[in-house]
Amino acid sequence: MDDLSVSSEAGVDDAGALLLAVEGTREFLKTNVDASPALIVDMVANQQMASALKTHDRMQIFVEAAFTEHFFKNKEVEARAPVIQAITQGNPIMERHLIGAVEGFTHSAPKLFPVMIKQLFDEDALEEETILQWAYDGRTEYTLEKVDEDSRARLRAEAEPVINWLQEDDSSDSDSD
Numbered sequence: 001m002d003d004l005s006v007s008s009e010a011g012v013d014d015a016g017a018l019l020l021a022v023e024g025t026r027e028f029l030k031t032n033v034d035a036s037p038a039l040i041v042d043m044v045a046n047q048q049m050a051s052a053l054k055t056h057d058r059m060q061i062f063v064e065a066a067f068t069e070h071f072f073k074n075k076e077v078e079a080r081a082p083v084i085q086a087i088t089q090g091n092p093i094m095e096r097h098l099i100g101a102v103e104g105f106t107h108s109a110p111k112l113f114p115v116m117i118k119q120l121f122d123e124d125a126l127e128e129e130t131i132l133q134w135a136y137d138g139r140t141e142y143t144l145e146k147v148d149e150d151s152r153a154r155l156r157a158e159a160e161p162v163i164n165w166l167q168e169d170d171s172s173d174s175d176s177d
């Protein structure tokens with residue numbers, strides 16, 4: 001059996017499964033506002049596995065379920081950073097999937113992208129090295145399908161001040177060594 005026959009027999013393709021996982025996670029977050037990061041991570045993992053999605057899809061599920069376009073005003077990154085840290089566990093590959101999920105979340109409003117990336121960095125949910133790697137790599141396997149080349153270029157252009165700031169911070173750190 002190939003992927004097409006499996007998905008068509010189940011009646012849900014990967015995009016539909018992802019949407020169901022996002023909706024399930026969003027509903028959980030809404031009804032369990034005081035849930036611990038560990039409980040949220042377990043629930044996201046359960047949603048991912050129940051939807052037969054890949055482990056790295058946990059980042060996309062969580063980002064799409066947990067954040068709104070008003071994430072900055074509502075301090076959502078600050079509140080959700082412990083969950084993101086628990087999902088990524090400092091793994092650079094999972095952090096790249098996090099950036100990919102943020103690209104997907106902000107691709108229709110590119111000005112939000114650098115704000116979210118900077119906040120994730122400030123909250124220790126995203127490492128400087130991972131951000132800089134993303135900036136230099138261009139489109140990769142971490143980039144979601146819905147983020148076309150033009151969208152990604154706009155996101156990269158919007159992120160330029162953050163990237164420059166990280167590079168300057170890096171060079172001033174090495175000057176003081």
